[in-house]
Every structure is written in C-alpha cells, then in structure tokens.
C-alpha cells in the first residue's frame with residue numbers, strides 16, 4: 629500500500645491554499661474516479677484534500693443564470709426541478725451516465741476532471757503518452773474501438789468520457805475557477821483541451837486552481853432538446869458516440885441550434901459549423917443530413933473505430949429528429 633496524507637477542508641480558500649503547498653496533492657470529491665486511478669497505480673498523490681465539506685452544493689437560478697456548485701452531485705443536478713424544466717438536456721445527459729449509485733457520489737467538478745477511459749491509460753504496463761509522456765500511444769495501432777475521430781494527434785487518440793460535459797458544452801456554460809489570486813471564468817468549451825503534443829493535460833485548469841461552480845444561461849432550447857447516447861449496453865457503459873442537440877423552432881424554421889458530441893474527441897466536441905449551416909433553415913431530414921456531413925469534415929479513424937464515421941453522422945441526424953419531435 630502507498631501511504632498518503634488525508635486532510636479535510638471546509639472553505640474553498642483553504643482548499644486552494646492547501647493544494648498550492650504540495651505539488652502532488654489532489655482534491656478528492658466523490659472519489660469515484662480518483663480512487664480507481666490510485667488503486668491501479670495510474671496516479672499516486674502524497675496528499676488528498678477532501679473538499680466534500682466545502683459549501684459548494686448549490687443549484688440556484690440567479691437572474692438569468694443557473695449556478696451549480698462544483699460539489700453538487702450528479703444525481704442532485706439531474707433531479708433538480710429547475711434543471712429538469714429549463715435544462716432537460718443536462719438532466720438527460722447526467723442520467724445517461726454511470727449508475728444510480730455512482731451518480732449519488734459523483735460531483736460536477738469531479739465529472740469535469742475525470743480521466744479518459746482508454747485502456748492503455750489505465751494499464752500501467754502499457755505505453756501511454758497521457759499517463760507517462762514520451763512512452764508512445766498504444767491505442768493508435770492497438771485496441772481503438774472507443775477512440776477519437778476528431779482532433780487527434782500523433783501523441784494521443786483518447787476520448788473525453790463525460791456525458792454531463794457534452795450537454796454543458798452545448799448549453800454555452802461557463803466555468804468559475806478559484807486560484808490564490810481570486811476567481812476567473814472561462815467558457816466551458818475552452819475548459820478541456822485537445823491532446824496535441826501534451827496529452828497529459830486534459831484541460832486548462834492550472835495546478836493551483838479549483839473548480840468552484842458552473843454557470844448556465846437560460847435558453848430557448850428546453851422544449852426541443854435531446855441527448856442521444858449510443859453505447860454497447862443500455863446502462864453502465866461509456867458512450868461510443870453521443871449527441872447533445874437543442875433547437876429553437878418557429879413553425880418548422882430553426883431559429884437557434886446547439887450541437888455537441890461525446891465519444892469522438894479528447895474534449896466535448898461542439899459542432900459550430902453544422903450549427904451555422906442549420907440556423908435559419910427548415911428542420912428537415914435533408915438539412916439534418918447536410919449538417920451531419922459538414923460535422924464530419926476532418927474526421928479520421930484508426931481501424932477498429934472506423935464504424936464511428938457512419939455512427940456519428942447517423943447519431944447527429946437521429947438526435948436532431950428526436951429534438952424536433954419533442955414539440
């Protein structure tokens with residue numbers, strides 16, 4: 629057994645101060661990902677800072693913005709009345725993830741920070757540039773059925789595993805972050821990164837920073853939104869491909885559309901070109917198909933995941949049809 633120090637904090641400031649004092653320290657929230665990684669030897673923090681007593685569990689509409697604290701559980705967010713009514717896409721995405729027991733423990737901050745499910749990352753006997761930079765990527769010519777088709781690099785073809793984050797990317801959310809100097813805010817779509825030459829970095833959170841909350845502006849997509857998750861089993865499985873789709877329709881005309889995909893890239897993959905194409909057009913099968921072709925531009929597969937080149941556009945069309953039919 630590897631020894632580590634364990635401390636509890638009750639304020640975000642104390643948590644951030646404590647993190648800054650020790651380079652290998654990590655926050656622990658629900659523990660549903662971090663503990664697995666520690667057991668497998670993927671990570672070995674010398675100090676765990678338990679942040680569960682920091683008061684960041686709020687789910688509250690303030691004016692036109694929904695504030696969700698970093699320690700709100702996935703279950704609490706998914707079942708919250710305002711989320712279900714005004715942001716059903718988020719509720720659906722959360723309920724598509726993991727299992728009821730896991731959602732009761734998993735937190736919003738932890739979900740954003742969860743690591744990839746690439747088998748080479750979890751197996752410490754295998755090469756993996758994300759786990760150990762410079763060792764190579766086992767997946768490129770190995771088992772890559774679950775892997776990315778967009779934004780890959782020579783160093784890494786892993787995908788970001790969260791469902792919640794795909795909905796948040798589609799919903800124009802912002803992330804509020806605390807560091808020793810105060811708070812900063814970034815767009816959710818800029819929080820996670822593409823792998824490039826530094827796949828060990830999943831996101832743009834600095835080593836001395838903590839996620840405080842997520843903010844989502846009210847929108848006009850609630851009536852016509854749908855989260856489609858295609859997976860190997862009906863529950864308790866990560867997405868092969870997922871699509872978060874939200875439409876604002878007037879008659880059959882698309883006034884506004886938001887689209888993001890999961891299971892296809894190292895970060896939630898927002899389909900801005902497809903959105904631009906669809907805006908102002910009629911919500912028809914033909915336009916959905918054209919949008920899906922635009923979305924697939926630049927995609928690349930690696931053998932076992934060739935099927936995603938067909939599954940991804942079909943999923944976009946299906947998610948848009950489902951969103952439209954909610955009216």
Ligand SMILES: Cc1cc2nc3c(=O)[nH]c(=O)nc-3n(C[C@H](O)[C@H](O)[C@H](O)COP(=O)(O)OP(=O)(O)OC[C@H]3O[C@@H](n4cnc5c(N)ncnc54)[C@H](O)[C@@H]3O)c2cc1C
Pocket residue numbers: 654655656657658659660661662663698699702724725726727730733734735736737738739740741742789790791792837838839840864865866867
């Ligand atoms: C069997 C299984 C199936 C799963 N299936 C799915 C699925 O289908 N879809 C899905 O989306 N997820 C799935 N998950 C993942 C699950 O959602 C994540 O494990 C969970 O969301 C992580 O949250 P946590 O609070 O437990 O994080 P922890 O394990 O406590 O922490 C994870 C990381 O986040 C960091 N962290 C936590 N809070 C903060 C903060 N406020 N600021 C900065 N850093 C922070 C920690 O330091 C750690 O590095 C599954 C997990 C398991 C074990």
